Amino acid sequence: MTDQAVDTEAVRLTDDMSGGDGFLGRVRELKELRADIERAGLDTLSGRKAPRARVLLIAGRPGSGRTALAGELAARVADRYPDGVLRARLSEPDGTRVPVERLARDLLTALDRPAPPGAGEEDLTAALREALDGRRALLLLDDAADAEQVDALLPDAPDCLVVAVARGPLTGIADVRPCTLGGLDTKSAVRLLSRHAGSVRVTVDPRTAEHLAEICQGQPAALTLAGGWLAARPQAAVADLAKHLNAEADEGDPLGRVLGLVHASLPGSAARMLRLLSLAPAGLVDPHTASALAGCSVNGARVLLDDLVALGALRRADSPLPEYEVPGCLHARLAALAAAHERPAELQLARARMLERTVRLLMSCRAITETDSPQAREKLLGMPRALRFPTPRAAAEWLRLRRPALLASARLAVADGELDTLARRLMSQLVRAVVAHVGTRAAAADLYGVHRLVLDVAERRDLPREKAAALLNLADLDARTGRTAEALTRYRAALDAGREAHDPYATGRAMESVGGAHLELGDYDRAADWFGRALAQRLARDERADAARVYGRIATAHTYAGRYGEAQRNWRAAVAGHRRAGDVAAHARALSELARVQEYAGRPEESLQTCQEAVEWARRAEDTRLQAALRLRLADTLERLGDPAAAGLHRGAADRLLRENPAEACEFRSASDEV
Template sequence: MRFRVLGDVEMHVGGRPVDIGHARQRCVLAMLLLEANRPLPADALIDRVWTDRPPQRARQTLSGYLSRLRQVLAQVGDVHITRRSGGYVLTVDPHDVDLHRFRHLVEQARAAGDPQTADGLFRQALGLWQGEAFADLDTPWLATARQALDGERRAAQLEHFELALTRGTHREILPALTAGAAAHPLDERLAGVLMLALYRSGRSAEALHHYATLRTRLADELGTDPSLPVQRLHRRILGSGLEAPDIPAPHTPRQVVPRQLPTPARLFAGRSRELAALDRLLSAESTTTVIATVVGAAGVGKTALAVRWAHAVAERFPDGQIHLDLRGFDPGGIAVATAEAVRGFLDALGVPPARIPASTDAQIGLFRSVVADRRMLVLLDNARDVAQVRPLLPGAPGCLVLVTSRNQLTGLVAAEGAVPLPLDRLPAAEARQLLVKHLGEDRVAAEAGAVDEIIGRCAGLPLALSVVAARAATHPSFALRALSRELAETGSGLDALTAGDPHSDVRAALSWSYQRLDPGGARLFSLLGLHPGPDVAVPAVASLTGWPAPVTASRLAGLADVNMVGEPVPARYALHDLSRLYTAELARLDPGSAADRATARDRMIAHYLHTAHAAAMCLDPQRDPIRLGPLPARVVTSGFPDLELARSWIAGEYPVLLTLIEHAARTGLDGDAWRLAWTLTDFLNRTGRWSDQARVFAIAADAAHRTDDQPAEGYAQRILARALARLGRHDEAHARLRTALTLFDGLGDPAGLAHTHLGVAWVHEQQSDHHRALRHDRHALDAFRVAGHPVGEARALNNIGWRLSESGDHQRALAHTREALALCRRTGSRYDEANTLDTMGYVHDRLGEHQRAAAYFQEAIGVFREVGHRDGEANALINLGDTRRTAGDQAAARTAWQAALTILTALDHPRADAVRTRLSQSPFDG
């Protein structure tokens, strides 16, 4: 006789189940089995079975249940239910009850001196569990008992997992370990064991990602950090400080050392007290990240001070310096979002897109993991508020964060212990030093009175002083007194000027300098305010002005010489916030320029739209292009002879394009907003910027809806759905896809419907719902055929072939992929051809036709190589190696895997670890 409670409550005699009655009667038996060979009082038994709702004659009912159970147990003579003074007792051999046998085996395993013996005992004990304890019963008391027993099971599992790590059998336990961690995501001990098992299996990237996920969960749900043992383990994994002699050393991504500090101001003076205060931060002992805030009014020189000091101490931070302009007070109101900021950090640190998780929270965790144990300086410039800064703070000692803002950021001081450094206007002596740097000691000393007047009229603001000094420096024959009088006359003529307003002081200086520009320089400066920022290259400015690029470059350099624009990085120019405000004032003061400004704005947007469209079509020549309209005259655009140049242009202009999309939607240019979003689709997909993609295409969908452009809205909804699915928001993704299907169905657009069905299939695939995925792939195939869209038809056929092979229907899979291949070759779609060849290799491998599979994989490798798709080439090489191994040719398998590893290592791709594992487990015959 055997009794089970670790699963459904059951009784078996001779291996066959015995009926033990209805749920209440089984519940009585379960209570007695839990207390086997110990008395259980009748009142306690009633309370456990019925809790606070016993029947009217509970004791009589209980007596009836016990009588029927005795009849069942009478089939064997050594198990009895008897009544004693202390209550009812079930007399049974504990080894015949799975719970008591489990406990006995666990005790034996813990006492065993031999790891192999202990492993066998743990396996026996855990193998007794058939599911949750008392799975078929539900009472409040049993729910509590079930939770306690689950704790015993988890403790035994953890000890078994830890034993497996000791014995070097970590790969065997990974599936169960991963499932356990998913079921108990806040169990730090379990998380640590999983991290170590992943690391020792050559999957260090997954170990680091699991730590980042754990840290985020603990912070969000409990408001705590991981325990010190888990933190230490994480740091050791990052530093490859763990020993695993039984496997090859895991791949550690190359450590990129970012050097992002902007060019420091060429002429800088004063601020010795503030610089000394910053220096003292370097000697401060801290167990957390050191944070300092430089706060003050606009134009007071916060950025100049921070950049100057950062350059001076850069060598103290050998692991790099990161800089980000958060644009917290951008006149256009478009500050940098957290998702955009943290993704920029990860890119700067060299984290490859394939290793970056989808959610922003996970990306923050990864950023903090990557910079742990590094000495880095992080400069966050122009922060709007504490909420914008806090997610971007490293979480470990060794880093120093310098934040500039017009706000006081008292929350950082109170909660994070930031050191505040208020910055006021330059004292007269330091303002004089700045003018000396610009004009020389002799010239300043010769007109001391005029210098005092200039300092007073500029109110000690470095930006205003620099603008005036630059004007004086370019005209060495001008008397400083004459310049002072001109400045006074200009300032008194501005209605907006009020004493003590730093904006007004700078505006006076800008106005004075602007009025002395030549007509070309003045027009260029006023038009630059139309660019949404953060910075701009010469071709875009040439389109804005309508001038040839060389003329534009020369005039931009002239504005930089007189400090009317900055050049934060070579060949890219930027307006200071206050300069941008002043250009807006110029537009208001000159209504007659409205038409010229509108035309200039249209040219600028056309530059970005046409150039981005060319880059997008270079990234994927098989895309269905969109109609852009005629290119306006005098717009400078660029073509892209190769994929790398196209990718480089989009990456360089990406912050501008993001800002421009938001700016266009805010200013009524809805058509431009969704078209610009369209150009970013492939770049966002290939770089895994799912949060940005969701934000951009939500804007695009709304913009298209406002203009009643239903095809555009359908497209935007489809791409938005992909991003939402990547972020784990599958229900929202399906809702967006339903909207797209409705739109394309109403339009009678079969191609749009087909693409959307492919999108629905893809989301179902992410949810492991392969049946629904196959159904929508078939809908897509039918719609592509109606539309006469052979490229889409080939993609749908290939998808169907893959899914059929996955379900074991290999012959039908081959029929679909052969048809897809013919279409690819007829249309010249080489990338789709390579994918289809790879699928055909997979199908033949599943059929056991390894030589034919290898031939298809080799052909796919050649096409992937031709189109420059390195990731696809590596994947096909892995498949080739797998089929060679199955065919028994280990040498050829190793050759293919090694070629794949070379590519994946160059890409810093996470699949490289899996290939290393293949190589380490494959015998080497050479």
């Protein structure tokens, strides 16, 4: 497995500003880190095999080049770890601690391992340790908030290596190998400055260049910005910049002073854009996001973003899209600039514009999949050209690549608390777009997180209808992943919320789902009782098709309980209901289930007759799989009745059906399994 095979767009490094296309300096640090990999740990020295992966720590302030050093180390030793390099960022750009649950889920996804939606931290970290057991992989954990975070992700695999990046020591992790970073050496610092500012001005005034490197304390982030400032001013000398920075020697750290100078020298529109980038979700910004934040055109936003890249205040993301990353070391400083120069109402308006633009992009992303809908086509044509996607494939690719930013947008919108209406619209469109392009099952983990956010807003705003919907969606995902007890609790809560909202749909579905959870738990009496309550509501509302389906679920509960007489009566009611509703396929399936119960009840002749009737209805429904299954069941019944010749005919017919339709399987789902 290669590094590329396991790295995903959801697991990225964005903390420090790198020095450009080539790595500079840190020769001593790299040598020490590589030596630490070879050095025996405490367990090995005591004669015991190391129980866990070795941990190397690169500690330093944001902007010191700690992430770049970790990446360079990983690149140099990657060939020793054939199972790949896994990367994860443990803090949000604003310093918020990323939950271990989300980190473990992303790492499992990178390893192509299943991560059940809704699973807790312990289950996911255990699954991660199991996935890494026996492997030789390198985990690069950037911007760790605390030792507990790193410890939870450590694999129980001594052949793995963990390189952690943090601001300070990780007390509590045994045998950690620390490497504390200061500034770059003077030669490397000057080369980095020259790389961005051009070599001529540095060559003609090397002493001042060295002095400027000292003013920046050798910090790669500060030097990158300083080089960008000089590159934008071909007539300025290195001494001019050094003079500006010396004049502000008492105004904070070097990175803050250089950023302040860069910000003050920008035109008003570019300066405002730079400040507002602190609002970009997950530190990821594209031209649409920047356009909405600053209130300018998409093309204008892209030009400004490219200008900021040239200045060193932004960097292009490794993405096929025009996408950019805000360096983590600048985030807090940009937020402080925004707070100082923008009124709170203006910042809130910028957030609202960004969320509204995201909602419209998601609407366009979903609408392009509805090729047969005139309303969808009309809606697309009514959107600005910049918001439209050329093809469904392009929309799906945009959704995949922007996934981290879209999920972060939903989290930030809900955390804001003042934009709940926009947050609800955003989450609704996100769910619809993901289902349209990815599917409910494939995107279950992401959908689970979004439904939890919907529930948070519904509870905060006292919206019982939305609370019921969120609880039902979460419970369905719980039930699908085997957490039936948790699903039952949520179904009961959804029932209460549905009743409070006077929502008959939510109430009916919740009652039926409560019955389904009891059925799964083996409590057939309670299951039949709850199905009966759901049936009463369906009948009262004259919902005949749904009532017929619920009759089948009641029959299933009685079948499992061995009450075949009650089961037959309910299956006959289901058959009659489907016949009146004109649902030929459901009619055929209900007859097949009735035949099965008759056979269980010891009535093979009745089962044979019912099964023959079901075959005819399955033929009318053009359900080849059901026809084949029924033919095989008829053959088994005829053999038990002593007619092997007729049984052979039915087996032959089933074989012909399957040969003519090789994609069809002879197994079929019973109507009782459908909700």
